[in-house]
Amino acid sequence: MGNLTAIYFSPTGGTKQYVCAVARGIGSYGELNLTDRETRAREYTFSADDLVVVGVPVYYGRVPQLPDDLLRGLHGDGTPAVFAAVYGNREFDDALLELSGRCEKQGFRGVAAAAFVAQHTFSAKIAAGRPDADDLLIAEEFGRSAKASMAEKDGKGLSLPGNRPYRSFQVAPFIPKGDKKCTACGACVRVCPAGAVAPEMPRQTDAKKCIRCLACVHACPVHARKVGGPVYGMVTRKLEKELAKTEKEARLFLP
Numbered sequence: 001m002g003n004l005t006a007i008y009f010s011p012t013g014g015t016k017q018y019v020c021a022v023a024r025g026i027g028s029y030g031e032l033n034l035t036d037r038e039t040r041a042r043e044y045t046f047s048a049d050d051l052v053v054v055g056v057p058v059y060y061g062r063v064p065q066l067p068d069d070l071l072r073g074l075h076g077d078g079t080p081a082v083f084a085a086v087y088g089n090r091e092f093d094d095a096l097l098e099l100s101g102r103c104e105k106q107g108f109r110g111v112a113a114a115a116f117v118a119q120h121t122f123s124a125k126i127a128a129g130r131p132d133a134d135d136l137l138i139a140e141e142f143g144r145s146a147k148a149s150m151a152e153k154d155g156k157g158l159s160l161p162g163n164r165p166y167r168s169f170q171v172a173p174f175i176p177k178g179d180k181k182c183t184a185c186g187a188c189v190r191v192c193p194a195g196a197v198a199p200e201m202p203r204q205t206d207a208k209k210c211i212r213c214l215a216c217v218h219a220c221p222v223h224a225r226k227v228g229g230p231v232y233g234m235v236t237r238k239l240e241k242e243l244a245k246t247e248k249e250a251r252l253f254l255p
């Protein structure tokens with residue numbers, strides 16, 4: 001095998017933990033953090049001997065949409081890939097199928113895939129504290145199984161759930177903003193994967209660019225950034241009512 005790379009887009013860190021755990025189960029690996037805009041702007045070429053683990057969070061049942069297309073710079077050459085979709089205990093819908101379909105168009109071929117549960121971005125009451133130690137052990141074990149399956153079946157016969165055309169990508173009708181506690185330290189500017197917070201006006205958010213990932217809310221050291229308004233409150237209460245009681249487990253797909 002050539003190089004193993006853990007590739008992830010992970011504004012609040014859940015996806016990163018799972019992708020790295022899967023990679024750990026396979027072997028020693030390097031990381032490519034597509035959350036970072038400068039990293040995402042470069043091109044990355046992988047050979048047929050390499051192996052990648054590619055993970056994204058599920059947004060509205062889909063792969064997150066960014067103006068610059070988060071997978072754009074990845075180029076495979078028949079490169080085997082393990083896919084991961086990380087979701088907040090509702091559903092992953094078409095995200096895994098979309099991730100695999102889009103990566104395949106860019107020269108990768110799926111050998112295994114998984115959908116994992118992590119704490120929901122919009123509420124710490126949904127799948128609270130996940131991934132936990134058990135989740136990460138399952139992801140690591142899945143990495144070992146994916147490696148063994150690859151040697152035996154080379155991805156032939158892998159089948160993923162989901163529908164085409166993919167469900168429509170909605171955009172939540174709320175955005176985070178900074179309040180008067182803001183010290184203009186620039187943490188939100190640095191972590192925003194979409195460039196939606198301008199350094200000269202860090203309390204504001206460009207609603208057209210914002211992907212509602214809430215990385216800025218998590219990163220603010222003085223808790224000045226929040227999503228306000230009745231709509232956000234209604235959405236989170238509804239999600240908590242539906243999703244806080246029962247927690248889902250990982251779904252693993254091997255040929």
Ligand SMILES: Cc1cc2nc3c(=O)[nH]c(=O)nc-3n(C[C@H](O)[C@H](O)[C@H](O)COP(=O)(O)O)c2cc1C
Nearest residue numbers: 011012013014015057060061088090091118120121
């Ligand atoms: C805009 C947005 C849309 C989301 N849509 C879904 C969804 O459709 N289904 C679901 O179960 N979780 C959904 N989530 C929750 C995230 O998938 C989940 O919290 C994930 O762990 C976030 O990944 P990260 O920690 O790597 O940023 C959504 C989160 C955001 C911010």
